[in-house]
Amino acid sequence: MTTDGEWDRRSVFRGAAVMAGAAATAPLLSGAATAQAGSRDADALFKAGKFEQAGRAYEEILKKDPTNLHAARRRGHVALLANQFPDAEKYLTMALELAPSDKDTNRLLGDCYIRQDKFPLSVPCWQAAGKDVFAKWFAAVRGEGYQIYGDIARLPWLQMDPSPLVEASVNGGPPKRFMFYTGAPWLGMSAEVAKEAGLSPVAKQQIDYLDGTAWQYFGVLDSFQLGGIELRNIPVEWSETDQVSSAGPNDGIIGTWVFYHLLTTFDYAGRSLILRRRTPESARKVRADAARAGAKPLPLWLAREHGLHSSGSIAGSGTRLVGLSIGGATESAAVMSEETAKRLRVRIDYDRPLETFGHSHPVVVYPCYPKEIRLGDATAKEVYCAANPTSRPSPSGFDTLGAFFHPFYKPYNITLDFTEMNVYIARGKAT
Template sequence: MARDGEWDRRSVVRGAAVLAGAAAAAPLLGGAARALSGGGEADALFRAGRFEQAGRAYEEILRTDPANARAARQRGYVALLANRFPDAERYLKKAIELAPGDKDAHHLLADCYIRQDEFARSVPHWRAAGEDAYARWFAAVRGEAYQVHGDTARLPWLQVDPMPLVEVSVNGGPPKRFTFYTGAPNLGLTSTVAREAGLSPVASQKIDFEGGTIWAHYGILESFRLGGIELRNVPVGWSATEAGGDVDTDSDGMIGTWVFYHLLTTFDYAGRSLILRRRTPEAAGEARAAAARAGAEPLPLWLAREQYLHSRGSVAGSGSRVVGVNLGGRGESAAVVFGDTAERLGIRTDYDRPIGTFAHSHPAVTYPCYPKELRLGDAVARGIYCENHPQAELAALGFDVPAAFFHCFYKPYNVTLDFTGMSLFIARGEAA
């Protein structure tokens, strides 16, 4: 999928680190897609999002052909999608042993290590994947990263549209207005906030952006406070123009998925608040109980390529499919449908009104469309405004994703992400 992220370029720029290195490039690498070009039952199952069955099929391949590097890599990828780290590490290391030059396997193993805050172990694999800036960044992390102080926080949204904003503190400084978006990876700041916080880059690189260039910088932030929760020793990124100015000024920064997967997070759209809890078995149990009381069944949660969230949903009667889950950000559409999805499912599309936008800083064209129904668990939207992106590369992550759900879809609901049990809960109304 070439664009499992926000469609408004300013949301991407505001996140700073969204633009940086591997994070921006990962969905476009296409390595997984190339690896699956040979066909076969295991590959077909993986493309269809039947990950557990695909994993067993790759294991069967390895039983008869233990030197099959591709099968080992794909089996590791299946495990990584579900945060099953021992399996992911075992199979990805085997894939690299069999094919030391496989950049995609190195990339996946590096991601496996940073999800566990084992940054030093990720460094040689980022370097082998060709991501030198990431390698320098994570080599600079000392001690325990993402230290969580405090147990709970409820941050009211200062606004909902065009993007939600919450109030935070950076290195103990005055309140700042940050947006958040799960299509972004790490915590991102504006260059102004980075200077005010006294940050110096440990790595930098130039990034091509909409016909020009900007600088992406990486550093380590001492303290990031979100109400009653403080995170310490946090990897952070910021972007700047060639002259050193802010690339965007609509907010002071963006909170990405890497922050959220260190916490138990509820995006309470209906209650207009962001609820953060320390990840403990007790907190996870309380979240499951609250969801059950609200009638919400747990949905699977998959994390692909560092920050891209997926679950199971349906579009215009497609049946249960893997769909992108994008919380926060900005935009007016409830979903974006990809490739030939609209044509296959008979989704009404207004091709007379093309929308010029950007996908990973490159020009793209979408069209207004109106699926009869979007569904994620028991959450439903009917006849709602969406966008059709027929040129999207559906196979870029290695599995088919007919659509991704965005900001406007979630407004009547609250959504909780449990990265320990890899479950998503969505329920109507305010969170309890």
């Protein structure tokens, strides 16, 4: 396992998806923190999720002190959250010149490169960050990664609960049942499917998983066919564990890395997954469809390789940063820290504790029922949620109000545009 283990513990594979309590949410900002943010303190702005303001504040610091490692790294981090790759590379490279062995900078720059499919450039970054298994993995991707063939795929869901499943073909083989989840980074599959596809590992590691351990193997897949869309030459992971998945029988999991290469619509109301090659025409159609449905664009931020965030609210909190956990398997429409639930006066049912797993580790959470949770104009009232008494601060350095999960999205369709970094959520089926 790597030194910080964040990818390892947060990764979801072989169908083991999000369970209640899996969101690493921080408590609501206190009055003192809000006052700091009002004074435009750069770190307070960043912690509060006010990334544009924080970016400008870090730039002001760098004008006065170009050798400020923290400001350079944070300014690059802000750009990376918005997929602003030229600025991300500029400031992270500046930080790296100040401290070549800094692990945080190297991890962020490695992420910046893999988001652009610049896998060879990411290798020394992962090595310097202490993630040798990923350095070996990405070094094995030869030539152009994530080659896209086809223009659109509409994949009907085989089921809705406990997790949506779609069919896909691995290396031209027979259809397999894959769940999807934006809380998982890569494309993952069972050891049986990997063997059938003829995959060979280029790296491996053993990790803690549920009540035991699991082996993760990493390789490069020739072909992954999703209806009318085929992806070629992509990083892939497969796993072996004696633990039982909570998500039901399936052959693998499709994570955020696949989705951010496409215009992706999770059409919950229409029970389908819609994948489009992103072109100016397809992006215009998404915007036009959203406008007709009355859905305004919401901001999209991508943290730590795969963590999606936008702006939402819980129980009248006002608009704050929230996590978007789409797909997966959970009965909770949102997860928040116990402290946040108490601060917002959300009713918590302590008589019915739920023993589950979060970040692949045991956790006990409690049902709670906020009067409303909201993402743009999409709302759920008095819906079943979960309060986590053991929530940890985000490793990305900013607070989130909570995270919205699978049940919240059921009346809606939600589209992610990773070029403009917008989220569109509209009631009803996608067109």
